[in-house]
Amino acid sequence: MTELRQRAVREPDGPPEDKESESEAKVDGETASDSESRAEASPPLIPADDTPEVLNRALSSLSSRWKNWWVRGILTLAMIAFFFVIIYLGPLVLMMIVLCVQIKCFHEIITIGYNVYHSYDLPWFRTLSWYFLLCVNYFFYGETVTDYFFTLVQREEPLRILSKYHRFISFTLYLIGFCMFVLSLVKKHYRLQFYMFGWTHVTLLIVVTQSHLVIHNLFEGMIWFIVPISCVICNDIMAYMFGFFFGRTPLIKLSPKKTWEGFIGGFFATVVFGLLLSYVMSGYRCFVCPVEYNNDTNSFTVDCEPSYLFRLQEYNIPGVIQSLLGWKTVRMYPFQIHSIALSTFASLIGPFGGFFASGFKRAFKIKDFANTIPGHGGIMDRFDCQYLMATFVNVYIASFIRGPNPSKLIQQFLTLRPDQQLHIFNTLKSHLTDKGMLMAATEDE
Amino acid sequence: MLELRHRAGCPGPGGAVAPPPREGEAAGGDHETESTSDKETDIDDRYGDLDSRTDSDIPEILPSSDRTPEILKKALSGLSSRWKNWWIRGILTLTMISLFFLIIYMGSFMLMLLVLGIQVKCFHEIITIGYRVYRSYDLPWFRTLSWYFLLCVNYFFYGETVADYFATFVQREEQLQSLIRYHRFISFALYLAGFCMFVLSLVKKHYRLQFYMFAWTHVTLLITVTQSHLVIQNLFEGMIWFLVPISSVICNDITAYLFGFFFGRTPLIKLSPKKTWEGFIGGFFSTVVFGFIAAYVLSKYQYFVCPVEYRSDVNSFVTECEPSEIFQLQSYSLPPFLKAVLRRETVSLYPFQIHSIALSTFASLIGPFGGFFASGFKRAFKIKDFANTIPGHGGIMDRFDCQYLMATFVHVYITSFIRGPNPSKVLQQLLVLQPEQQLNIYKTLKTHLIEKGILQPTLKV
Numbered sequence: 001m002t003e004l005r006q007r008a009v010r011e012p013d014g015p016p017e018d019k020e021s022e023s024e025a026k027v028d029g030e031t032a033s034d035s036e037s038r039a040e041a042s043p044p045l046i047p048a049d050d051t052p053e054v055l056n057r058a059l060s061s062l063s064s065r066w067k068n069w070w071v072r073g074i075l076t077l078a079m080i081a082f083f084f085v086i087i088y089l090g091p092l093v094l095m096m097i098v099l100c101v102q103i104k105c106f107h108e109i110i111t112i113g114y115n116v117y118h119s120y121d122l123p124w125f126r127t128l129s130w131y132f133l134l135c136v137n138y139f140f141y142g143e144t145v146t147d148y149f150f151t152l153v154q155r156e157e158p159l160r161i162l163s164k165y166h167r168f169i170s171f172t173l174y175l176i177g178f179c180m181f182v183l184s185l186v187k188k189h190y191r192l193q194f195y196m197f198g199w200t201h202v203t204l205l206i207v208v209t210q211s212h213l214v215i216h217n218l219f220e221g222m223i224w225f226i227v228p229i230s231c232v233i234c235n236d237i238m239a240y241m242f243g244f245f246f247g248r249t250p251l252i253k254l255s256p257k258k259t260w261e262g263f264i265g266g267f268f269a270t271v272v273f274g275l276l277l278s279y280v281m282s283g284y285r286c287f288v289c290p291v292e293y294n295n296d297t298n299s300f301t302v303d304c305e306p307s308y309l310f311r312l313q314e315y316n317i318p319g320v321i322q323s324l325l326g327w328k329t330v331r332m333y334p335f336q337i338h339s340i341a342l343s344t345f346a347s348l349i350g351p352f353g354g355f356f357a358s359g360f361k362r363a364f365k366i367k368d369f370a371n372t373i374p375g376h377g378g379i380m381d382r383f384d385c386q387y388l389m390a391t392f393v394n395v396y397i398a399s400f401i402r403g404p405n406p407s408k409l410i411q412q413f414l415t416l417r418p419d420q421q422l423h424i425f426n427t428l429k430s431h432l433t434d435k436g437m438l439m440a441a442t443e444d445e
Numbered sequence: 446m447l448e449l450r451h452r453a454g455c456p457g458p459g460g461a462v463a464p465p466p467r468e469g470e471a472a473g474g475d476h477e478t479e480s481t482s483d484k485e486t487d488i489d490d491r492y493g494d495l496d497s498r499t500d501s502d503i504p505e506i507l508p509s510s511d512r513t514p515e516i517l518k519k520a521l522s523g524l525s526s527r528w529k530n531w532w533i534r535g536i537l538t539l540t541m542i543s544l545f546f547l548i549i550y551m552g553s554f555m556l557m558l559l560v561l562g563i564q565v566k567c568f569h570e571i572i573t574i575g576y577r578v579y580r581s582y583d584l585p586w587f588r589t590l591s592w593y594f595l596l597c598v599n600y601f602f603y604g605e606t607v608a609d610y611f612a613t614f615v616q617r618e619e620q621l622q623s624l625i626r627y628h629r630f631i632s633f634a635l636y637l638a639g640f641c642m643f644v645l646s647l648v649k650k651h652y653r654l655q656f657y658m659f660a661w662t663h664v665t666l667l668i669t670v671t672q673s674h675l676v677i678q679n680l681f682e683g684m685i686w687f688l689v690p691i692s693s694v695i696c697n698d699i700t701a702y703l704f705g706f707f708f709g710r711t712p713l714i715k716l717s718p719k720k721t722w723e724g725f726i727g728g729f730f731s732t733v734v735f736g737f738i739a740a741y742v743l744s745k746y747q748y749f750v751c752p753v754e755y756r757s758d759v760n761s762f763v764t765e766c767e768p769s770e771i772f773q774l775q776s777y778s779l780p781p782f783l784k785a786v787l788r789r790e791t792v793s794l795y796p797f798q799i800h801s802i803a804l805s806t807f808a809s810l811i812g813p814f815g816g817f818f819a820s821g822f823k824r825a826f827k828i829k830d831f832a833n834t835i836p837g838h839g840g841i842m843d844r845f846d847c848q849y850l851m852a853t854f855v856h857v858y859i860t861s862f863i864r865g866p867n868p869s870k871v872l873q874q875l876l877v878l879q880p881e882q883q884l885n886i887y888k889t890l891k892t893h894l895i896e897k898g899i900l901q902p903t904l905k906v
Contacts, residue, residue: 165862168858168861178814182716182818182821187715194822194826201667205663359656363655391633395629398630399627400627409874409875410889410890418899421890424871424872424890427872428872429887431876431883432887
């Protein structure tokens with residue numbers, strides 16, 4: 001099988017080679033199913049150098065092929081265990097992890113830019129990149145904080161002013177960075193500086209907006225954070241397994257190790273996994289309830305009456321499946337139906353994020369984004385398929401699940417002028433009366 | 446003076462009569478080669494490596510004077526080339542300003558179309574530069590994909606605007622309602638389709654190029670499309686919020702040029718050697734005065750001052766309202782030293798004039814940075830002008846580079862200091878909520894309004 005053949009032995013500790021030829025078999029650095037190529041490719045970029053000594057010794061007796069397999073396997077389990085631990089620790093820790101992952105991804109991509117353009121010594125540029133990262137994060141966190149921590153913000157005077165003029169302050173900070181950039185333009189380096197400016201902005205667009213959408217999803221309920229991410233991880237692993245055992249037909253020229261069998265097998269496995277996982281998680285309040293900030297206890301709480309989505313309903317099984325299963329109806333959470341949509345996206349479109357990252361790595365002739373994780377590459381390597389998932393979940397929630405946030409609406413309403421308030425009130429009143437929610441004249445209370 | 450000396454027949458690289466460069470550019474173009482520190486790692490990837498070919502870029506710069514209409518050429522053939530250029534620029538400037546007035550007269554709808562047209566042209570100009578820089582005109586799919594992304598992003602932004610401002614119109618039509626309700630999803634799906642097409646179009650030898658063009662497209666979209674939509678949002682707030690900032694920037698350009706012409710001595714910034722401190726400061730003061738006066742003149746008319754609304758009955762835009770507080774004359778007491786100078790106790794001003802000082806200050810002090818950015822960009826890519834659409838001036842982008850930051854500033858200024866949230870948007874969101882939530886909100890609002898005395902408690906029947 002293609003996987004086994006390609007996983008065959010190359011010494012992982014060979015000297016790194018930057019300039020590989022365009023031969024597709026070698027330059028292939030995407031998700032779980034293909035990172036084996038790193039092991040055998042004309043010596044990969046040092047992933048194994050990071051393997052902790054402990055592991056090195058323990059596995060020293062095995063052949064290098066199995067050694068790599070074990071290193072990757074152990075690291076995979078370690079990362080999954082870490083994921084569980086931080087879920088257990090709660091929303092605040094999750095938010096911080098998301099922030100750290102974002103910063104690390106930004107750092108990795110910017111470093112690649114420096115390497116590509118040999119621009120590490122450009123005046124000011126490192127400072128400016130980090131400054132822009134800070135500005136954009138300030139802007140997004142400010143918007144989130146204003147939405148979700150409304151009462152806390154209103155209480156504290158400095159926070160209230162900061163939040164009232166938030167956009168203006170963020171824009172001013174960004175402008176300062178922009179003017180510094182213009183003032184830092186140096187005669188011989190114009191093009192480079194513009195390239196790095198563009199590179200920084202595209203990276204910010206990719207990395208920072210995604211991470212903030214992830215946090216929005218998290219606030220909607222931890223299940224909206226956990227199920228999508230797990231589906232992507234599951235798809236990675238399942239597609240690899242199916243490809244390993246049954247892989248025959250190549251999927252796309254960009255990633256020669258991906259196969260149609262892996263793709264389709266991964267799709268079905270992920271949908272089933274998503275269904276099961278949602279079933280398990282929908283039972284627990286701590287996953288299902290929106291995360292709220294409780295002013296009295298000054299901490300995050302997840303306590304609520306589960307919404308309609310997370311209450312068991314009876315569904316009639318269509319005739320076709322009835323005969324198969326021997327049941328007339330099945331009890332499911334409506335959320336499980338949504339999870340099918342999420343898993344489908346994770347399996348069918350998520351891999352495009354991985355292909356995009358592969359193409360990027362081929363274009364810039366790098367094996368991995370970085371070598372942070374032994375056996376896997378950089379943080380960005382692990383998160384490239386997640387890239388589109390977070391946006392999809394956010395758009396999905398905004399379009400199909402929840403409407404606008406009522407408390408935010410009230411807050412906006414209170415800042416309007418009285419005549420506007422009256423106008424809205426009357427329109428709402430006639431709308432509700434039309435719908436029969438309000439009795440026409442009497443039911444004013 | 447610096448200006449005269451540079452404008453004196455120093456022909457540009459390509460043409461016999463190169464138009465005088467705008468005050469933002471070095472005369473005669475920047476012929477220095479970028480050092481090889483720009484060289485990229487990859488020798489194999491021939492298409493991506495541009496910097497070793499910097500010198501060969503120069504012949505590509507198209508002389509703008511080719512576009513001068515014949516009639517102007519004949520009329521001015523008698524003058525020396527220096528004055529000829531001056532006249533061409535002057536005539537075109539006046540033409541553009543008159544066009545501007547004409548469109549204002551024709552109303553908000555035409556203005557929106559104009560903004561859209563400018564945005565598309567700016568996008569086209571910048572993308573064309575990208576193609577030239579990367580010699581990537583023949584990349585498979587790429588032209589289609591760039592225009593497709595432009596369409597998607599515009600669809601997204603226009604959909605958000607339409608949903609906000611045309612709420613009543615939209616409620617009527619069923620199909621529009623579902624389009625609006627799922628707008629984000631639809632936009633995202635369209636974008637994703639483009640993204641997947643891009644991934645599928647990656648061709649073995651052109652990876653780096655394709656990624657560069659992808660990034661170039663996205664940065665251009667970020668710059669041009671978001672700006673143009675902020676301009677339209679400002680427009681809906683009231684045409685004065687559109688007119689005063691744009692005129693302040695134009696005025697600053699012109700007066701800085703004139704001050705520099707007559708008094709210019711100290712260079713301002715190495716990037717644009719023709720800018721001078723005298724021009725900068727003179728331009729600042731004249732723009733503030735101009736903005737002050739323009740605000741005074743425009744604040745009187747409801748046509749400029751009222752938010753643009755779409756009336757479903759007449760199916761058109763109307764600007765009719767009770768002018769808000771900032772457009773009503775107020776009396777301000779003068780501080781003592783001014784009292785002595787002007788010999789008056791108080792002065793009647795529109796509060797908007799105070800805001801206009803802020804807007805003009807931004808236009809004069811920070812706006813030029815947008816111009817410097819564009820100059821740096823042109824130097825970096827060794828082009829004289831973005832395009833040669835306007836004889837004597839260059840491309841559309843050349844005219845709008847200083848406006849770039851202004852629109853965002855005005856938008857941020859309005860949302861922070863002037864108005865609160867948009868009432869029709871609040872209403873639209875209210876109508877989308879679940880009925881129980883609506884009822885809850887209704888009760889809360891009612892209590893609030895009664896407390897404030899805005900609503901009289903109704904008598905029970």
